[in-house]
Amino acid sequence: MEKAQASARDATTNDHTHNSKWGIAAGFSASLVGIGLARFAYTPLLPAIIDAGWFDSSKAAYLGAANLAGYLIGALTGRVMAGKTSTAFTLRAMMLLASVAFLACAFPVSYLWFFIWRLLSGISGGALMVLAAPAVLAYVPPSKRGLAGGVIFMGVGVGIAASGTLVPLLLQQGLQQTWIGLGIISLLFTAIAWKGWPTREAAPANRSQHPRKTKNGTLKALYIEYALNAAGWVPHMIFLVAFVAHGLGKGLEVGAQYWVLFGIGATLGPLLAGVLADRVGFGRALRLSFILEGICVCIPALTVGTPWLIASSIVVGAFVTGTVPLVLGRVQELLAHHPAQQSAAWRTATVGFALFQAVAAYGFSYLFTYSGGSYALLFMLGTGAIALAFLIDVVATRSANSTPAV
16 A cells, blocks of 8 residues: 555656656747747847838837737736636647737738737737746746746747847748748747646645735835846847947947847856756845846946957846746745745736836937937946845845844
8 A cells, every 4th residue: 555655656756747847848938939039039020021111110110019018918917818718728829829920920911910910929928928937837846946947938038049040041031931930930839838838727835815024025125126127128138239339330240249149148047047046045146136237237338348248248138038037936935835926926027027128118218319329328227227126125135034024
């Protein structure tokens, strides 16, 4: 009897290990398709869309904004969709939607047609961001969640890198063929992920209706920190290439090379951040990331030498994606005794991130024009946002440690 029970336990453990490995692969695929390609592949496609006469520059820019608006909608409604069906069904449906959106955009029927599909593409990305990683990490041992989360969000970085390498190659075959090619690639990763999603929700541990006040305050501070981080990255994400090409007078080709470095950093960042978090904890890893980010966002404002600018591009790129698993892991740390609240907390963090990034993108663009094209101002403001995030984290952590649990 005891042997039979032991065999059953071993089989269950092996099954969970198998499921978690396939789940991590599914999460990686979802990040690559929903964020890495659906959002970032549009950047190198934008000039081609304008040159081909599909849309003028103004309309093409608004199509980019449609994806961001959709992302907000998806982040807000992803959990609702999963509640009406199931998490696995919603994840599969959203990956299919992102793939179909690529194929639909191969045919510029009208501006409205294109806008709707870019919006739907964004919705799929937002829903995948709030649902995929939590669904998978629920089955990963806590000691390995940093590495697992890093692998999952590495998909975003791979998509950014692919946007700077794969898309130009596909464009040699034509703009329509490029959209179709991206759709086929997305369908391939959708198929890889199909059976990797957990078919049942992880059973929550003892749920408390009254979380400790210290943890609640630290969690609210984390939302603000993550949102400020989103604003701090905007100068690199939007203006890095233009700064190198025009601000430093090095030309677009050299500017594009720095974007490739940014993409390399974005690919490696989640994995390295996850390994660090498994060693020192998510809270300490996040504080260290604030320090490194702040230094590297500030570098372009100081107009230092090429090696420093290379380091800035790689490190900021690494934390644009690497901070995501750190914040998710920190959410799970703070709500370790309240797992039923983790998904809602991660959704709140994601929505705040998306909102601040959108506001910062428009705000920094306005300031750039108003200041007569001052790149230094933008990078200093980005540095200030990240420095503020660090200070908030320090104060919140000290407050939590000095306040007795209720």
